[in-house]
Amino acid sequence: MxxxxxxxxxxxxxxxxxxxxxxxxxxxxxxxxxxxxxxxxxxxxxxxxxxxxxxxxxxxxxxxxxxxxxxxxxxxxxxxxxxxxxxxxxxxxxxxxxxxxxxxxxxxxxxxxxxxxxxxxxxxxxxxxxxxxxRRLAGTFRAAVFGANDGLVSNLALVLGIGATGVAPGVVLFTGIAGLLAGALSMGAGEYVSVRSQRELLEASAPDPTAREALPHLDVDANELALVYRARGMQEQEAVEHAALVVARVQAVEDAHTPTDALSVVEHDDEAVGTGLAAALSSFCFFASGALIPVLPYLFGMTGPAAIITATVLVSIALLATGATVGLLSGASPFKRAVRQLAIGLGAAAVTYVLGLAFGTSIS
Missing domain, CATH: 1.20.1260 (Ferritin)
Incomplete structure (x- = not known):
């Protein structure tokens, strides 16, 4: 000591x-x-x-x-x-x-x-x-982070690619706004369908609430309830013992109103899935807010390389912030997540910018 x-x-x-x-x-x-x-x-x-x-x-x-x-x-x-x-x-x-x-x-x-x-x-x-x-914020937070990141990266790539062709600043601005609206609507609709579908799949796998009415009338010796637990993942002996316990308890009190989770083995975590509407709204708003950032320089009248550089710097800051936030919430290194987010986002934008330059050169 x-x-x-x-x-x-x-x-x-x-x-x-x-x-x-x-x-x-x-x-x-x-x-x-x-x-x-x-x-x-x-x-x-x-x-x-x-x-x-x-x-x-x-x-x-x-x-x-x-x-x-x-x-x-x-x-x-x-x-x-x-x-x-x-x-x-x-x-x-x-x-x-x-x-x-x-x-x-x-x-x-x-x-x-x-x-x-x-x-x-x-x-x-x-x-x-x-x-x-x-778990409480997983569904909505996922939609928010993905929405913001997709808005930042996709619209920066779109604006840089179009801007690199040498078209008029008004065309770049319109393209950016169109990309913002189209992407936000697509993300919102996609998240709603995705989350609703996931919840419907979970609900389809949950026990039928009316099946519990049969529990008081089951034969303790034959006990078909054990098959339910085995089908849901229990080992045979464990399922038999658990089923016998449930049936004995139900019949002892002659209670037909057994809780609906009597047939469950593993509970589904609905909080982690989130709701369709919340995920859709979150995704729409965060995509729109992310996609607005690359457009800001053009909204304020900037043109040419100055607008491209400003948009890239603003998006880089936002990517670092979203990456660090994800890192904090996941208990990982905020710095590493921030750098990873930045590298992926700027890498994608760089590809479209080079393509825009090549396309602009070919038509000039």
């Missing part, structure tokens, strides 16, 4: 103070998030805050109880605390998940193995909490 004394080199004490500041800030983040939650989620977040408090006590003991000169937490942790106070959203949980994953305790000689293990488990706890929010 670590010798908890107020000794240590100057560099050791500086490191301990830095850890102490980080633990205090992380505990504050979890308390701020807990203040915006209820029930089980609140209890989990408060338990995480209490664990950070134990880690805080460890570093304070090494410092001999002297917390003078403790620095502010790093910028990322302070930002996390600020977001938690103001929003308490899925973004904060996703950031907290990344923060827990970066813990240096596994290689620090002054941190106990239990502390290093705590940090790894904290990351999984936060991942679980964040996954609830991700």
């Amino acid at each position: 670590t010798d908890q004394t107020p000794h240590g080199s100057a560099s050791d004490r500086t490191r301990w103070r830095r850890y102490l500041a980080a633990e205090r800030a992380e505990g504050a983040v979890y308390r701020e998030l807990a203040a915006r939650r209820e029930g089980e989620e609140r209890a989990i977040l408060l338990a995480l805050a209490a664990a950070e408090g134990r880690h805080e006590a460890h570093w304070l003991a090494l410092l001999g109880g002297d917390d003078a000169g403790v620095p502010r937490a790093d910028l990322r942790t302070r930002l996390l605390a600020s977001l938690a106070r103001r929003f308490g959203s899925i973004f904060v949980l996703a950031l907290a998940q990344r923060a827990e994953a970066r813990s240096p305790y596994a290689t620090d000689p002054d941190a106990t193995p239990a502390m290093a293990a705590d940090e790894r488990i904290h990351g999984e706890v936060v991942r679980g909490l964040a996954s609830r929010g991700r």
Whole structure:
């Protein structure tokens, strides 16, 4: 066990103070998030805050109880605390998940193995909490991100390709607006049909709610209900035992109004699918907002290379922002996702620009 004394080199004490500041800030983040939650989620977040408090006590003991000169937490942790106070959203949980994953305790000689293990488990706890929010917004968020990205890339490619041919700026502007409207309508309609179709497929696979009326009359010995569970993926012995339990319970209380999930094995996560209308509206609006950006220079009267360069810069900034947002929500590196989004978007636009140049040269 670590010798908890107020000794240590100057560099050791500086490191301990830095850890102490980080633990205090992380505990504050979890308390701020807990203040915006209820029930089980609140209890989990408060338990995480209490664990950070134990880690805080460890570093304070090494410092001999002297917390003078403790620095502010790093910028990322302070930002996390600020977001938690103001929003308490899925973004904060996703950031907290990344923060827990970066813990240096596994290689620090002054941190106990239990502390290093705590940090790894904290990351999984936060991942679980964040996954609830991700499921709630998955359908609509997917449509929003895809819509914005498609609007940015497709309309930039369209505007650059047409602009490179040397046609009049008015033609480029009209083409961009037409691409915006056509793409937004197509995306909205496509998302609506896609999500509605997915929900209809899930509903077709769900148990028939009227079938539960037969449960009180099943033969306990023959018990055809086991075949239902086997058809839905259970192993034979497990299905037989589960079916016997369900039938015995239903017949014991003579309850014909058995819950509809009595025939279910796995519940479908409708929240992750989203609704058709919400996905369509989200896709339409975000595609339109993304597709508007490449057109802005022409709307403000810019022409030629200046308009092309401005449109490319504006779209690049937007691509970096959408990529970073996806990275944050997925718990991955925002920087890597942002660069990937930028590379894909500009690569697609570059192809149409080169084609536009070639086509413009051939007709000149």
